[in-house]
Amino acid sequence: SSAIPATPSKDFKPDYQAVRAAIEDVLESNDEYDDGSYGPVLVRLAWHTSGTYDKNDNTGGSNGATMRFGPESGWGANAGLGDARDILEPIKKKFPWISYSDLWTLAGVVAIEAMGGPQIKWRPGRSDKEENGCVPLPDGRLPDASRDNKHVRDVFYRMGFNDQEIVALMGAHAIGRCHADRSGFVGPWTFSPTTFSNGYFTELKGKWHKKKWNGPIQYEDKTGELMMLPTDMWMVWDKKFRQYVDLYAKDQDKFFEDFAAAFSKLLELGVPFEKRDFNTSPSSPKPMA
Ligand code: DDH
Structure with missing residues (x-):
């Protein structure tokens, strides 16, 4: 079809x-x-x-x-x-x-x-x-936010991604928020949740502590307004992930480039393109291999 x-x-x-x-x-x-x-x-x-x-x-x-x-x-x-x-x-x-x-x-x-x-x-x-x-x-x-680095790798390796791509993709948490009635978690990752930036990585490098509440384990910054999921914290707790957090926190252009590719x-993933590969996207000058 x-x-x-x-x-x-x-x-x-x-x-x-x-x-x-x-x-x-x-x-x-x-x-x-x-x-x-x-x-x-x-x-x-x-x-x-x-x-x-x-x-x-x-x-x-x-x-x-x-x-x-x-x-x-x-x-x-x-x-x-x-x-x-x-x-x-x-x-x-x-x-x-x-x-x-x-x-x-x-x-x-x-x-x-x-x-x-x-x-x-x-x-x-x-x-x-x-x-x-x-x-x-x-x-x-799909990944479960309450789990650990091994789980994150299992899920993304199954899709065919490597560690650098995993960290780049996680940078999407610069935007949006968690909703109590959807996931049980609460709050945004950055103060500008409708601006796509490397803000997730710069925030991650700050100080985080467990939120005191009856909800699922999540982390908060010192203002109490920003949040990180356990799987987000693993991006800094895991040394291999951490090196890319450092890289993207320092270099937004590199983050944008790697994020766009990933x-x-x-x-x-899984899309058979052989039938139609005409390209109408202005951001896609050439069809991809
Ligand atoms: Fe995420 N994400 N995400 N996420 N995500 C949530 C919200 C948003 C995980 C858990 C949650 C990616 C990876 C992971 C976005 C994009 C991406 C919420 C909150 C949870 C929980 C949902 C809610 O309550 O409304 C976990 C776990 C992972 C993981 O990989 C370990 C990736 C790779 C992306 C991406 O886009 C590439 C975005 C955007 C949101 C904000 C949604 C909203 O309504 O706001």
Whole structure:
């Protein structure tokens, strides 16, 4: 099946610039949401739709957009992502030729760029699976914030990432926040949760202590306003991870470069591109190998 299910005519050219503009409009016109932006939750949707990938059997990944259906939509890790899927629904209605899987991943890319982050190579070519045609993925493929460095490596090595890529990807926690009613954790990682920066790494290098409360173990800074998850703390407790935290805290350009490459790779895990590799992204001058 093609990424473009209903091609009106032979000359039909999908206008990805128009989809980008519609996503930018969603980001600009909903400032009542959260810290004033759907950006972070759209990035999280792109990450969770892709981060189910297992390189050993080539299952999971963004291709298919299987988070539209249970049980995946109901996984604890995906709590709150219905907001992200719903806000994109009018765009899907307006541009029915784009697959959900292309739309969700493109929305993450556009959100990062709109929040001041790097340009990210993105190309279309994902196709959606039908509910009766997909074998449900087992829960537990996405990382569990209360666990340790070994767990983080197990999850990301399964996708095919190395230690440097893991740390670069974690830098996305510069944006967004934890919500008590979604994950049980509370608070943002930085004071500017709608600006994409290397702020996650500079904050991580500060002083952190366990928050005194009845909720799940999380860490707070001396203001009590910022938070880190146990898995975030492992980025400094683990020496191999730590060297990249130091690198990215010092060098935002290097962080942007490595993040852009790793995020682009994440969104393409398990996606078969041989059918269509035309490239319409202005940030992607050449199709990727
Ligand atoms: Fe994350 N993340 N994340 N994360 N994440 C949460 C929020 C956001 C973990 C746990 C949580 C990545 C890696 C990990 C974003 C992007 C990325 C929340 C809070 C938890 C918990 C959810 C809530 O309560 O609303 C864990 C564990 C890991 C790990 O890998 C060990 C990665 C790789 C990314 C990425 O985008 C590349 C973003 C953005 C958010 C903020 C969402 C929001 O609504 O705000």
